[in-house]
Amino acid sequence: MVLFSEDHIQETKRRGRIEVICGSMFSGKTEELIRRLKRAKFAKQRVEIYKPAIDTRYSEADVVSHDSNIISSTPIDSSASILLFTSEIDVVGIDEAQFFDEGLIDVCNQLANNGIRVIVAGLDMDFRGNPFGPMPGLCAIADEVSKVHAICVKCGQLASFSHRTVKNDKQVLLGETAEYEPLCRECYLRAIKEDQQTASD
Numbered sequence: 001m002v003l004f005s006e007d008h009i010q011e012t013k014r015r016g017r018i019e020v021i022c023g024s025m026f027s028g029k030t031e032e033l034i035r036r037l038k039r040a041k042f043a044k045q046r047v048e049i050y051k052p053a054i055d056t057r058y059s060e061a062d063v064v065s066h067d068s069n070i071i072s073s074t075p076i077d078s079s080a081s082i083l084l085f086t087s088e089i090d091v092v093g094i095d096e097a098q099f100f101d102e103g104l105i106d107v108c109n110q111l112a113n114n115g116i117r118v119i120v121a122g123l124d125m126d127f128r129g130n131p132f133g134p135m136p137g138l139c140a141i142a143d144e145v146s147k148v149h150a151i152c153v154k155c156g157q158l159a160s161f162s163h164r165t166v167k168n169d170k171q172v173l174l175g176e177t178a179e180y181e182p183l184c185r186e187c188y189l190r191a192i193k194e195d196q197q198t199a200s201d
């Protein structure tokens with residue numbers, strides 16, 4: 001089983017492609033995005049990185065992982081800005097893609113069609129287990145999808161779900177370990193049942 005592409009020809013040949021890194025919270029999406037972008041920089045490729053302006057958790061401008069890996073980025077409000085800001089670039093990185101509008105799918109296609117390597121990281125599911133924003137569409141058009149996993153904090157199995165531990169029904173709620181925990185399917189279903197039980201008490 002190949003988890004991550006280490007194909008250096010694919011990494012460096014100037015041919016457009018779309019790579020998606022998806023999974024739950026704490027699954028290593030941002031670390032993997034930063035790793036690929038830093039390798040591209042070592043290969044002297046011109047790299048531009050974007051994140052949604054609403055994601056101000058760790059930093060206004062930088063992309064920062066839960067383990068404090070950092071790469072500088074441009075915060076933007078709308079996916080259309082990516083086309084405006086991107087010229088003379090080999091690689092475009094996009095973090096927290098779930099927060100962008102559906103236009104991101106077409107933007108990524110246009111970039112790849114123009115020979116740019118696009119690497120997108122984002123949550124595939126929200127706290128309810130539903131597909132999140134443009135992520136399912138991005139997975140559909142991607143040349144390569146890497147699904148990464150956290151460790152379930154209840155049982156130690158691989159986690160695919162982000163369980164919200166505070167009461168809030170909005171789809172978008174920025175947060176960290178105080179608001180979310182990564183769980184496997186079994187532990188997630190149990191946690192949801194317990195949440196419903198508590199709500200009805």
Ligand SMILES: Nc1ncnc2c1ncn2[C@@H]1O[C@H](COP(=O)(O)OP(=O)(O)O)[C@@H](O)[C@H]1O
Pocket residue numbers: 023024025026027028029030031032064065066067149150151152153182
């Ligand atoms: N339950 C967990 N399972 C795996 N990693 C965890 C967990 N809790 C905290 N971490 C930390 O989160 C890091 C991954 O952070 P990050 O790349 O920002 O994830 P993501 O972008 O998917 O939320 C791991 O290297 C690890 O240090």
Ligand SMILES: Cc1cn([C@H]2C[C@H](O)[C@@H](COP(=O)(O)O)O2)c(=O)[nH]c1=O
Pocket residue numbers: 024025026029030057122123125126127128162171172173174175176180
């Ligand atoms: C599940 C879920 C998460 N969020 C927020 C919480 C964090 O601010 C980000 C995810 O960050 P990460 O790099 O993947 O850890 O998204 C949300 O708004 N709604 C949700 O359902």
Ligand SMILES: [Zn+2]
Pocket residue numbers: 152153154155156157183184185186187188
């Ligand atoms: Zn579990």
